[in-house]
Amino acid sequence: MFRIARVLVPLTTIGAVAVMIMLLSPHGASGDVRSASSDEYVFGRDAAIDQPVHGNVQVYFGNVIVQSVIEGDLLVYGGDVTLREPGRVTGRLIHGGGTVTGADGRVGRVYSMSSLEGATATLTTTAVVLSLLFVWLVTAVIVTMWNGREIRYSSIEIRSSALHCFALGLVALTSFLLTAVVFSYLIGIVIGIPLLAALGVFAILTKVYGMIAVFHAVGTLVAGPRTREQLAARKWLRGDIAMVVVGVLILGAIRMIPVIGPIVWGGASVFGVGVALATKFGRREPWFLAWRPAEV
Amino acid sequence: MKSECQRYLEDPEANASHPDTCVECAFFAEIGADDAPRRPIVIESLPLAPWEEAKHRPWPLILGGALAVLAIAAAVFAAAGATPMQVLRRVFPNFDLILSTVRLLGEGVEHAPAGLQIALAISFVLVNTVFYLLLRRAPKGIDV
Numbered sequence: 138m139f140r141i142a143r144v145l146v147p148l149t150t151i152g153a154v155a156v157m158i159m160l161l162s163p164h165g166a167s168g169d170v171r172s173a174s175s176d177e178y179v180f181g182r183d184a185a186i187d188q189p190v191h192g193n194v195q196v197y198f199g200n201v202i203v204q205s206v207i208e209g210d211l212l213v214y215g216g217d218v219t220l221r222e223p224g225r226v227t228g229r230l231i232h233g234g235g236t237v238t239g240a241d242g243r244v245g246r247v248y249s250m251s252s253l254e255g256a257t258a259t260l261t262t263t264a265v266v267l268s269l270l271f272v273w274l275v276t277a278v279i280v281t282m283w284n285g286r287e288i289r290y291s292s293i294e295i296r297s298s299a300l301h302c303f304a305l306g307l308v309a310l311t312s313f314l315l316t317a318v319v320f321s322y323l324i325g326i327v328i329g330i331p332l333l334a335a336l337g338v339f340a341i342l343t344k345v346y347g348m349i350a351v352f353h354a355v356g357t358l359v360a361g362p363r364t365r366e367q368l369a370a371r372k373w374l375r376g377d378i379a380m381v382v383v384g385v386l387i388l389g390a391i392r393m394i395p396v397i398g399p400i401v402w403g404g405a406s407v408f409g410v411g412v413a414l415a416t417k418f419g420r421r422e423p424w425f426l427a428w429r430p431a432e433v
Numbered sequence: 434m435k436s437e438c439q440r441y442l443e444d445p446e447a448n449a450s451h452p453d454t455c456v457e458c459a460f461f462a463e464i465g466a467d468d469a470p471r472r473p474i475v476i477e478s479l480p481l482a483p484w485e486e487a488k489h490r491p492w493p494l495i496l497g498g499a500l501a502v503l504a505i506a507a508a509v510f511a512a513a514g515a516t517p518m519q520v521l522r523r524v525f526p527n528f529d530l531i532l533s534t535v536r537l538l539g540e541g542v543e544h545a546p547a548g549l550q551i552a553l554a555i556s557f558v559l560v561n562t563v564f565y566l567l568l569r570r571a572p573k574g575i576d577v
Binding site: 197229231261289294319324333362365368374 | 483485490491506513520532534541543556557560561565568570572
């Protein structure tokens with residue numbers, strides 16, 4: 138039993154990574170163009186709009202060339218969009234994970250699913266990242282002031298049980314994604330929207346709390362006092378808030394590095410979500426109560 | 434501490450008969466803590482606990498760090514020639530767009546190929562089962 142438990146966490150990590158990759162790139166799940174009333178759906182292959190469409194068009198994991206008029210919205214995920222004369226989109230063009238060519242003057246409005254992709258200038262992107270870093274710093278200080286013990290406990294958990302936190306974070310994020318997909322089936326019967334909103338709020342709170350615990354862990358690892366003499370000699374660099382501030386500044390500086398920064402920040406988010414759930418937001422309470430029959 | 438007690442503490446086996454004549458040593462031997470109450474505790478020799486000085490609030494560091502980040506952000510905004518509100522409005526989607534995207538994605542999922550929908554259902558059950566099992570594990574970290 139103990140041996141099984143030892144290999145369970147690494148196996149779970151590998152499994153969660155595999156499922157996450159499959160979810161984000163389901164190229165094997167190709168399908169035909171599917172129509173519902175006047176809407177069109179394309180999965181896993183390229184599409185060409187040669188005839189006018191009176192409805193929305195959605196293309197997943199394929200490129201699309203628009204050479205006619207779409208009287209509705211165009212949503213493209215995981216592919217490039219090319220608009221050619223006389224191609225038009227009267228509604229919105231929403232895209233993610235690809236490029237858009239020839240949209241000038243032919244589309245109502247263009248939106249990117251990737252939040253920072255809209256800010257093309259590198260300088261502007263840096264400014265946005267720095268602004269968000271400031272928001273993180275203020276949030277982290279406020280949360281640590283009120284819940285220092287919980288944050289510290291979660292920080293210790295990251296350092297003492299890192300692999301478990303990472304595995305739990307990966308599985309939790311995959312679960313959030315799959316649950317969101319399942320909830321999206323319910324959008325048609327109204328209840329789907331509040332369920333998705335509740336899931337989104339929970340996911341955001343989990344990430345925010347977890348990231349603050351990660352900041353504390355990073356700060357303690359880098360700048361935490363090792364001995365009582367060191368602690369006594371320090372004037373500012375001690376205490377939970379100081380460790381959190383140091384962690385924010387270190388991870389924020391890493392976040393500025395192109396390519397590596399987002400990867401490191403993403404990894405920290407996985408750890409954060411994992412530790413927030415592993416410690417139940419630092420409360421050390423079980424998520425599920427064990428059932429035992431009453432003793433007679 | 435009496436010299437007999439000291440000798441007993443240093444070599445309990447050679448002085449095994451000492452607790453018969455000393456009530457104090459007999460008591461501590463009985464509870465299995467022969468030397469605990471009488472050995473002086475040197476706090477400096479103990480490992481540093483995570484909670485020590487944890488409540489300390491270094492305001493200069495907090496304000497300095499926050500102002501430094503804010504000043505750099507303001508300088509970069511000025512260099513980019515844009516106000517923070519302009520950039521944030523461009524970067525963050527409005528509520529209407531989020532709702533539209535969610536609605537479109539929901540419709541897309543409903544019209545996905547049957548194979549993909551079955552794979553999603555199986556993945557949903559498997560992932561949430563593993564999620565449940567991982568959540569059952571008790572945390573390891575200690576903070577007394």
